[in-house]
Amino acid sequence: MKEIINYINNIEDKIISYRRDFHRYPELGWTEFRTASIIAKRLLELGFEVKYGKEIFSEADRMGVPSAGILDSNYYRALKQGAPEEFMEQLKGGYTGVLGVLNLGEGPTVAMRFDIDAIGVSESTKENHLPFSLSFNSSNDGIMHSCGHDGHAAIGLGVAHTLANFRDRFKGLGTIKLIFQPAEEGVRGAKSMVKAGILDDVDYVLGNHIMADEENGTLICGTNGFMATSKLDVSFKGLPAHAGAAPNEGRNALLAACSAVLNLNSIPRHKDGASRINVGTLMSGSGRNVIPEEASMKLETRGQTTEINEYVKTYAERIIKHAAEMHEATYSISYSGEALVGNSSPGLIKRLARIGDSLGDFNCLIEESNKSIGSEDFTYMMDRVQKNGGQGIFFILGASLDKSQALGHHTSNFDIDEKVLVKSAKLFTLLTLDIEKNCRE
Incomplete structure (x- = not known):
């Protein structure tokens, strides 16, 4: 466990660089062509089986898809902004999700979900806004990663790097699925991935959110306040x-x-x-x-x-x-x-609380919260797994940057403390290994 923690700490700069790259080139739901193609390429390089495009969506259940003209203009913009061409054809039409699968032998299947879309917000150009002052602010007018999904995508790649690095050591643990989901904003993307069947064989599903309006150092292990x-x-x-x-x-x-x-x-x-x-x-x-x-x-x-x-x-x-x-x-x-509504599974909450406490990264650990936090389409994934007899969890990490600034989600000056990215990657990885280990025992 210590070796894994040290490895994740050592790739912190890489994870942050992913976040800043995604932040600079934000894309709205169903138009995440550049983001998805880069993720697909990186997962393939790391040795994952990679599925993307139409094969992981139910066409009839996609909601709020932009017009063909909007999809096309964003497609060609992504190419100009460095999207790997070899992955782009399968993403045409807005099928901008990616599934990475790592088969490590007999055992349970654990899925992790990372949403990747941005918001229709114009980013602040004030000097005290870190992305602007460090020149990784949005290059796309009227679009911004103002909810933290750039961080989520980067966390997912950080987990992928870790799993790939320790792949030989983890043999016999089971199957791991990394789901990079488009169109979470407006709760549009998860249902069609669920209906495509990519969670039908999943025993455990993990999701989280980094929150700029929660104090840094806070871990809420289980969230039940979805409407x-x-x-x-x-x-x-x-x-x-x-x-x-x-x-x-x-x-x-x-x-x-x-x-x-x-x-x-x-x-x-x-x-x-x-x-x-x-x-x-x-x-x-x-x-x-x-x-x-x-x-x-x-x-x-x-x-x-x-x-x-x-x-x-x-x-x-x-x-x-x-x-x-x-x-x-x-x-x-x-x-x-x-x-849908959703409730985290008590068993996973207890496991995550134990892991979070052992890391020493959190000064405020809350096992369970019923506070209303709006809606989240990860609930479709959690619902499918739980109804099939499995378990699901959605946890929250505080990522406040500066108490003197109003860094609410979906605002022009939204930003996070990037230290939270490594913390989140540790939790996803260690909880997955804890699940696999205990199932073997």
């Missing part, structure tokens, strides 16, 4: 008319949308737990004297349980339908993201 969620894109279609000369001849799509918004926020809350609904965008109209022909809005529902979220979603669908009918408009609903 089930659904992301809805709604379009209303009416009939335009002159607002002064013939308003009665129009069918006002904006009125239908506004009626829906007001009533969506009036959905009764559920007796069995917390629920949420939010209309985040509403767009309509072409001029002050034209009856609006079209309107579109993006909204989300959340629930403390899957059943509560389903209640809110069904109620919302009914409101949208009747709002359209009231103003003689038509409507359509598409789903651009979904996630």
Whole structure:
């Protein structure tokens, strides 16, 4: 164990360099062409069996995929920014996930998930923003790694290097899968990978998040505060008319949308737990004297349980339908993201707490937290493994950089203490080895 810890400590600069490279070239969900191709190349060089592109996705279950034009423009941008060409063809169409498999003999199958997508945020250019001052800030306008997924991808490669380096020593331990997932933002990517079957043979699945708003040195071993969620894109279609000369001849799509918004926020809350609904965008109209022909809005529902979220979603669908009918408009609903509730397995929580305590890297160790942290589509992976009789865990590492700065996630000045990357790589590697070792015994 000590030798493994020393090895990970010694590759810290390599892990940080991966993080900074990914940070400089951020890519939104389903457009992570450069990121995925670099990961695939590195895993292949390290001796992993590598699968990527369509073979690890269920096409019918991909959600919120950009238009063909957006996918193409990002594809060619990735090539210009150094994406390895030999891997790019299979990623076309936005199939930007990678699976690395290391077969070490008979034993359980352990999967680790690392999300890799960025956010639609313009990065700070202030001198006190470390990525800018050290010249690894975003090169892609309006896109930024402002949630830490650049760090997650780097952690995954750090784990890959470690496993490859000690491969001969670990023979007979079982099978290890490293899942590099696209489109976590908007909870769009995990479901299609699960439906493709890549977790059907997995006995243990591990996931984590580094958090800039948690104090550095904090380890939360098991997180249970996920809310089930659904992301809805709604379009209303009416009939335009002159607002002064013939308003009665129009069918006002904006009125239908506004009626829906007001009533969506009036959905009764559920007796069995917390629920949420939010209309985040509403767009309509072409001029002050034209009856609006079209309107579109993006909204989300959340629930403390899957059943509560389903209640809110069904109620919302009914409101949208009747709002359209009231103003003689038509409507359509598409789903651009979904996630489930999830609870970490107690046995894995205990194991991780013991490992975390032994490392001496953490001054605040919390075994379990039920605090609400929004939604996370890793829950699809955890749900599949647990329903098949396995175990899953999602742990959090504090990565605050400077208490004097507001480094909230999804903000322009988001940043992390890069020391957390090595800590996370140690936890993934040592927990995996602990699982394999105990299963042999």
